[in-house]
Amino acid sequence: MAAKSENIGFDPDLLRNKYREERDKRLRTDGNDQYKEVEGDFKYFVEDPYVDKIEKSPENLITEVVIIGGGFGGILAASRLRMSGVNDFKIIEKGGNFGGTWYWNRYPGASCDIESYIYFPLLEETGFIPKHKYTNAPETLEYIGKISEKFNLSENAIFQTEVKEVVWLENEGLWKISTNRGDDIRAKYVVHSNGPLNRPKLPAIEGINDFQGHTFHTSRWDYQYTGGSSKGNLENLKDKKVAIIGTGATAVQCIPHLGEAAKELYVFQRTPSSIDERNNSETDEEWFTKLKPGWHNERRENFEGFLTGNFQQKDLVNDGWTEIFRTILGSIRSSAPSKITMFFWFLGGLFTRNFYKKGIKNYLTDKFISHVGEDNLMNKVEMVDFEKMEKIRARAEEVVNDPNTAESLKPYYRQFCKRPCFHDEYLKTYNRESVTLVDTDGKGLDKITEKGIFFDGKEYEVDCIIFATGFEVGTEYTRRSGYEIIGKNNLSISEKWKDGLVTYHGMHCRGFPNTFFFGPAQGGFTANFTHSLDEQSIHLSYILDKMRKEGKNYVEASEEAEKNWVNTVIEKARNMQAFQESCTPGYYNNEGKPNTSPQNNPYGGGSLEFFSLMKKWRKKGSLDGLEVQSNSFN
Numbered sequence: 001m002a003a004k005s006e007n008i009g010f011d012p013d014l015l016r017n018k019y020r021e022e023r024d025k026r027l028r029t030d031g032n033d034q035y036k037e038v039e040g041d042f043k044y045f046v047e048d049p050y051v052d053k054i055e056k057s058p059e060n061l062i063t064e065v066v067i068i069g070g071g072f073g074g075i076l077a078a079s080r081l082r083m084s085g086v087n088d089f090k091i092i093e094k095g096g097n098f099g100g101t102w103y104w105n106r107y108p109g110a111s112c113d114i115e116s117y118i119y120f121p122l123l124e125e126t127g128f129i130p131k132h133k134y135t136n137a138p139e140t141l142e143y144i145g146k147i148s149e150k151f152n153l154s155e156n157a158i159f160q161t162e163v164k165e166v167v168w169l170e171n172e173g174l175w176k177i178s179t180n181r182g183d184d185i186r187a188k189y190v191v192h193s194n195g196p197l198n199r200p201k202l203p204a205i206e207g208i209n210d211f212q213g214h215t216f217h218t219s220r221w222d223y224q225y226t227g228g229s230s231k232g233n234l235e236n237l238k239d240k241k242v243a244i245i246g247t248g249a250t251a252v253q254c255i256p257h258l259g260e261a262a263k264e265l266y267v268f269q270r271t272p273s274s275i276d277e278r279n280n281s282e283t284d285e286e287w288f289t290k291l292k293p294g295w296h297n298e299r300r301e302n303f304e305g306f307l308t309g310n311f312q313q314k315d316l317v318n319d320g321w322t323e324i325f326r327t328i329l330g331s332i333r334s335s336a337p338s339k340i341t342m343f344f345w346f347l348g349g350l351f352t353r354n355f356y357k358k359g360i361k362n363y364l365t366d367k368f369i370s371h372v373g374e375d376n377l378m379n380k381v382e383m384v385d386f387e388k389m390e391k392i393r394a395r396a397e398e399v400v401n402d403p404n405t406a407e408s409l410k411p412y413y414r415q416f417c418k419r420p421c422f423h424d425e426y427l428k429t430y431n432r433e434s435v436t437l438v439d440t441d442g443k444g445l446d447k448i449t450e451k452g453i454f455f456d457g458k459e460y461e462v463d464c465i466i467f468a469t470g471f472e473v474g475t476e477y478t479r480r481s482g483y484e485i486i487g488k489n490n491l492s493i494s495e496k497w498k499d500g501l502v503t504y505h506g507m508h509c510r511g512f513p514n515t516f517f518f519g520p521a522q523g524g525f526t527a528n529f530t531h532s533l534d535e536q537s538i539h540l541s542y543i544l545d546k547m548r549k550e551g552k553n554y555v556e557a558s559e560e561a562e563k564n565w566v567n568t569v570i571e572k573a574r575n576m577q578a579f580q581e582s583c584t585p586g587y588y589n590n591e592g593k594p595n596t597s598p599q600n601n602p603y604g605g606g607s608l609e610f611f612s613l614m615k616k617w618r619k620k621g622s623l624d625g626l627e628v629q630s631n632s633f634n
C-alpha cells in the first residue's frame with residue numbers, strides 16, 4: 001500500500017476513501033430505470049426542431065442495400081460502397097439530413113474533443129481542411145455535407161423516416177423494412193448503423209409533466225426560444241431564468257453560453273465532470289497541404305497507439321488524450337518491455353488493483369513483473385492517476401472564485417470513470433453573479449413543480465428547464481434503435497441477445513443473414529469513433545464486393561465461427577467489473593450496475609489489434625467463418 005509522501009503533496013489512502021464515499025452516496029438501486037424513455041407524453045422531446053416536416057407518399061421499392069442511419073457510420077458505409085461500385089442502395093435517416101449525432105446535437109458550443117485531423121474521415125479523399133485542431137458542430141455538418149456531395153449520397157437518401165421493424169422474408173431472400181411513413185422497402189442486405197448517441201433520455205423525476213414553463217433536451221435545442229445559434233448569442237434569454245439539469249460533456253459545452261445570456265442560470269449537478277485545458281488552435285494550412293499521402297491513417301493509428309498502450313517515439317496528435325497515456329506509459333517505460341499492449345483505452349481499467357492481478361500478466365512477462373514487483377507496479381500507475389486528478393481538482397480551485405463552488409466542481413473519482421472533458425470557459429462561468437451551481441451532492445433532484453425545480457427544501461422558479469441528461473446508452477438494442485429485427489425462423493434480435501451479445505467479428509449474427517451491425521460491440525472500440533466506423537465500412541465493402549464478383553447473394557456467420565468469436569471475446573476480455581464498481585455511477589458503468597458478462601465487451605486486444613486482425617482476414621481472401629451461397633429464392 002502506498003504511504004503518504006511529502007513529495008507528492010497528498011495522501012493516497014485519504015483519496016481512496018474519498019473516492020469510495022463519493023461513489024457510495026450516488027449509488028441507486030434503479031440503475032438505468034432512473035431515466036424515462038422519450039415516448040408517449042414525452043415524444044415531443046425527440047421531434048426534429050431543425051426542419052419542417054415533409055409530406056410524402058409511402059414508398060414501395062426493392063434495393064440491393066439499405067443502410068439504417070445517416071450519421072458518420074451510414075455515410076461512410078455508403079461512400080465505401082460507392083467506391084467499390086455498389087450504387088443500388090438507400091440510406092434511411094430519421095433526421096432531415098445527414099449528420100447523425102451531429103445533426104441532432106446543435107446546442108450552443110457543441111464541439112468535438114477528438115482532434116479534427118483524425119476525427120474527420122476521408123480527409124485525403126475530400127481534400128477538406130478543418131479550420132481548427134478541434135472542430136465544432138457547424139463545421140462537422142459542413143464536412144458531412146462535403147462527403148455527401150462528393151459521393152452523391154443525397155440521391156440515395158430517404159430522410160425524415162424512422163424504421164419501425166426489419167423482417168427477414170425467407171421465400172424472397174430479402175429484408176422487409178417497415179417505417180413510420182408506411183414504406184415497404186425490401187433489400188438484399190441491411191446495414192444497421194444507428195449510433196450510440198442519438199436517442200435522448202429524461203430523468204424519471206416526480207412532477208416532470210407539471211412544469212408550466214418551457215422545456216427541451218439539449219439534443220433538440222430550441223433556438224426559436226433561446227435565439228442565437230450553435231455559436232452562442234442566445235439573446236432571447238436575457239430576461240429569462242433558466243435551469244439546466246446535468247453537468248456531463250454536453251452541459252460543459254453549452255453552460256458557458258447559457259451563463260453569458262440568461263438573466264439567471266441554475267446549474268443542477270449530481271456529479272462534476274473532470275475539466276482539463278482545451279487549448280484549441282487554428283490550422284496551419286501550409287503545414288496541412290504539405291502532408292504526405294497516407295498521413296491520415298498514420299496519424300489515426302499513432303493516436304490509437306497511445307490509447308492502447310503502444311509507446312511510440314513521436315506523438316503526432318499531442319493532445320489531452322495522448323498526454324494522459326504518455327504520462328502513464330512514461331511512468332513505467334524505464335523498466336517495461338518496448339511494447340506494452342495494455343487495455344488502457346476504455347474506462348481506465350489500468351487503474352484498478354484487481355485488473356492488474358487478473359489481467360496484466362497477459363501483457364507483461366512474469367520476469368518483468370517479478371523484477372518490478374506487482375504491488376509496486378500497481379501503486380506506481382495508481383499514483384499517476386491520483387496526481388493527474390489532483391491537478392484537475394487544483395484547476396477548479398484556481399479558476400473558480402467561490403471556495404464552496406470550487407469544491408463542488410472537484411471530481412473525486414479515477415480518470416476514466418467518466419469521459420474526460422476539455423474546456424477553457426466552463427469553470428470561469430461560475431464566477432458570474434448570475435450563475436448558481438446547485439450541487440445535489442449526488443442525490444439528484446427532489447421533484448419538478450409547476451414553477452420550477454424543488455431541491456433540499458427550496459423551490460427554484462424558472463422560465464425554462466433544459467435537460468442535459470444524455471442518451472440511451474447501455475440499454476437493450478431495441479430501446480436504443482427504436483425498432484426490432486426479426487430474422488430466420490421468427491427469431492428476434494432481442495431473443496438472440498437476451499443472455500449476452502453473440503456475433504462474428506461484431507458485425508455478423510447467425511440467424512440474421514445479409515445483415516451487418518456497426519458499432520463497438522465485440523469489435524474494435526476507440527475514443528476516435530469515426531476511425532472504427534471507417535474500418536467497418538472498409539470491411540463491409542470488401543465482403544459485398546467479393547460476393548458480387550463470385551456471384552453470391554447470401555452471407556451468414558457459421559455456427560462454429562460465431563461460437564469461436566464469442567469465446568475469443570470472453571478470453572480477451574479484461575476484468576473491468578472491479579474498476580467499474582469502484583466508479584461513481586454514470587453511463588460508462590451502466591449507472592452503477594456494471595456489465596458482468598465478458599462477452600458484452602468490445603474486443604479486448606484493443607482497436608489496433610482488431611483492425612489488424614480484420615485486415616489479415618481480408619487479405620486471406622477466403623471469407624473464413626462466413627457461409628456464402630448463391631441461392632435461388634421464390
